[in-house]
Amino acid sequence: MRGVESWYGGGRLHCLKAVGLFQARSRRLTSEPHASRARVYRRPLAGRELSVEVGELARQAGGAALVRYGDTAILATATASTSPREGVDFFPLTVDLEERLYAVGRIPGSWPRREGRPSDRAILAARLTDRPIRPLFAEGYRNDVHIVLTPFSVDHDASPDIVGIIGASIALSISDIPFEGPIAAVEVAHVDGELVINPDRQAAAASDLSLVVAGTRDAVLMVEAGAREVSEALLVDAISAGHRVIQELVDFQEQMVKEVGVAKTVPDLPESPAAIAAAVTQYAGDRLQAALKNSDKKSREAAIDQLQKEVVAAVGGAFPEQAAVVAQSFGLLLKRKVRQLILEEGERTDGRRADEVRELSCRVGLFRRTHGSGLFRRGQTQVLSVATLGTVRDAQELDTTGEQDHKRYMHHYNFPPYSVGEARIMRGPGRREIGHGALAERALLPVLPPEDQFPYTLRVVSEVLESNGSTSMASVCGSTLALMDAGVPIRKPVAGIAMGLIKEGPAVAVLTDIQGIEDFLGDMDFKVAG
Template sequence: MDFITINSSNKTEEFALKQVAKQATSSLMYRLGKTLILASVCVEREPVSEDFLPLVVQFLEKSYAAGKIPGGFVKREGRAQDFEILTSRLIDRTLRPLFPKDYRYPTQITLMVLSHDIENDLQVSALNAASAALFLAHIAPLKSVSACRIARVDNEFIINPSTSLLNQSSLDLFVSGTKESLNMIEMRSLGQKLNALEEPLMLEALELAQKSLKETCTLYEEAFTPYQNELLFKEGEGIALNERLLDLLTNQYFDEIIKGIESSALSERENVFNEIAKKISEAHSEFSLEEIELSLEKVKKTEIRRMIIQDKIRPDKRALEEVRPISIESSLLPMAHSSILFTRGQTQSLVVGVLGTDNDAQTHESLEHKTPIKERFMFHYNFPPFCVGEASSIGATSRRELGHGNLAKRALETSIKNKDQVIRLVSEILESNGSSSMASVCAGSLALYASGVEIHDLVAGVAMGMVSEGQDHAILSDISGLEDAEGDMDFKIAGNVEGITAMQMDTKMSGIRLEVLYQALLQAKRARKHILKIMHEAKEKIVINFSHLPTTEIFNVAPDKIIEIIGQGGRVIKEIVEKFEVKIDLNKPSGEVKIMGNKERVLKTKEFILNYLHSLDQELEQYAIDEVLEAQVKRIVDFGAFLSLPKGGEGLLRKQNMDRCQVILKEGDSIRCRVISFNKGKIALDLA
């Protein structure tokens, strides 16, 4: 067993090698303070034939890591929670660009959180553990990567803040990369205000992150290189393209390839290229279908990149900074609290807004919080197959859908003034040709306004792309699906006119230089201003239907009256909710009653509750201590019997009083009883 200690960027990391999980290709135990993560890499020795990178990353939290037993009926960890899925995606998106393009060995990276101190950053720790385990596995000539988080407290940037410091920050910036460049970014603004970060400050934060990553990656490579496994895969072992086939495609089928490139819809484009492949296969049997498809993809990609770099024109004939035409419609769904249809080119998002009560908030358990937390602002993103012309069934929420919804939520949540409101936005992607998550942000911001939610400002999103060849590169605004697939970068940026509220950057290269990122940030700002202008024009035309929007009425009663509103087994409150079609939240300790629903129904519900409580008080006032009554048994319970009283109301005859007098009662019996006390609005009885 070997121990390695790394001191960098405000933290001391310990790596125990060859201690556990020794049958994996590589494994290590990562430690930061009281946080321990087991990282393992397993690689199959037989490559797959399909043309994709077979990489799977799984980040798993164990409840025992924080001294907890899982909540819920089943006391065992079940399906992955949102945070686990999002962290798995975070690590995957960082590591995937490092692999050679022709790497085909099934590879699984597993990260198990075995112990966790709430003050440590789990995502940074997990990525660093995964990076170290992958570097040690030496399955390909991969560079070392690391991660850091940047916060901003009192206008000062802080590297790798504690959880306590991050809670005080106006910025949450997660960056990963090599010692030369950045290859993954996630950012969101924090706080009660919008806190949009201006581009020069963002560059300053990224420069600080790059400096931190360079230091850490250098230390990793120096420390871990002596312990690496024997190299498994060398670049160039993939399928070699047939030069004669490439010439054939370029000379005889080039016009058809251009037609396919210029096809705007994914399904149409696939049909064109499938037809070309079929034609060549029938005319030239010496070429396999796999060879044809790979060569066709190569020619297509080369031509798209040439058009953009040399001709400064895009496949759909747009200029590099040109945003596709935008149209916005509102109030399409009469029963929803708000609905916005945002269309940008061939990408279309229908965002529907619904307001709820405290009981509608989503409860989450995680290692990052000592107690379950309530998610009051929810953004759910759905990507049905018909939006790209596919004929397949709609299944469970995918990792991608969860990630896109989370990005849109992060972009919008600081724009909401009242953070106590419970809001659910749902984005239904009806058409997709790139940038659907950013269309969701635009539609979502307008849907908040249309729901009557007070916002600091409108927020718009745009996806930026990049194509590079050698020293030349071109930045693209509002990328299409084809440009996303064939380009080198997908950089989603959301914010208002002043700055950025959220962003996410992925790359297919080993990294992006800071000067290129800054150019993309400035170009995105110009695109964002253009989109926001159209959104503000649409906002002026939105008519908020306040009569349909739910209203909230809050009032207080005596805390001991809450039980009366609930009733035996919840009978009373169920009847009220069903009768008036409202939602009611009750706070027993404070006596607070919160009613939400249609304004007229809310007011009627409040009036009903107050009258109901008043009638109970009047019933009590009709009786006196030691008064003897003739009562009728209404119902028998384990602890006694409830009796209907002659002047209205009911009282409780406890079981011990019945046992003392050896009385056996059944429902409907009449009995003489005596009032002995009034307790929290209840009449206590004894046998007379």
């Protein structure tokens, strides 16, 4: 026993020596230059303090900021590749929200007790951050950009979605990534006749409007909202009120950029030489104009694809090793021709006027063994929605950092490749499908009967059978049909439509019921349900 005590005493002595050595080294470490680079910026925001810490955490990322608002704390990082990704015709931006249940003091409920694939909530929050950021990169920028949002602490009175958007903007703005921000975001509620910025849980529950608006100092970039049938005037007032606060938050970020930001890299953007652009226009201009005036999506796209192949072969022969530049010039010509057709001739590719809706049709009760079904068609967009009723025990249990622990109404949206005439492997719902499903789900929530009056769990699945734009809003219409066919006493029918915008200088065209090509080559996709 004395030998054990002697060993323990010696071990304790060594431990004390080690602690002393660690403390000495710690004092030396904190005096090193990197520690002095940490900066903290603070400002009031809607009754709480917004603080931003930069220069201490995640120092090998391109840019990093720890943003605190109330008790919410999120680390936002932004990193970009040093060279463009080869062979892509899109901007490879990825936003990931790394949900951690320790942020709300919980252990994951899965068997391994560890977070797995992103929850729907995490995906929706990442998409909410992506949308206002993506337009603020130069056309043709092809470097991979990765934004990671890691919530360390989540306070449901201080929206982590808003904190994530602000954090991502700061991380990008202080980095060398050529981001043309900064941006900011706020949430706007309407409580007892007053607009409230960044409401707490109590105010949000009493509000008849929940609106998230994001933008730069000069313009609004993104709006996402749910409401209980509010007026257009109130919605406009709420957007304006939110944008005034956004302008203040942009000023706050720009001060940070002046003090701790680094010089931006100059993006390696592909250029289309004037000679190649002129040759492409001369060869394809008139034929492309004719190909565009075809109301059938499939044959129009086939004609455009064939013309592009001919252009690359013919014009590319005169400019060796420039096939990619020739294809890029053709894409720019296509965009210009579509926009000119609308702005100068007042005509769309399918022959409609700017304010004209495509032909509509619908059917209900298609299948005998389902509880309810509805087939909705708008032009060449076709969606089948099927409703199923279950008991209260069929509600979805949620294991996320969100406040909600179960869902009584679920809407699932599927977009198979055959709906656009493609053949590819199907690997379950992607981020776009989850996002579109959530849009249609949110549109129907205000008209569903309360649980105490209609004690059922409701699930609607929308199958996109044919797509030429606005399938999410067609799912709203299909969901209404399916629920009514299933005997669910919804308060009012709900419909949805996608609006678009084409703007060149002073010339502006607002498009009703946009189709795919107008979504891809236009300036706005604004989905509205009511």
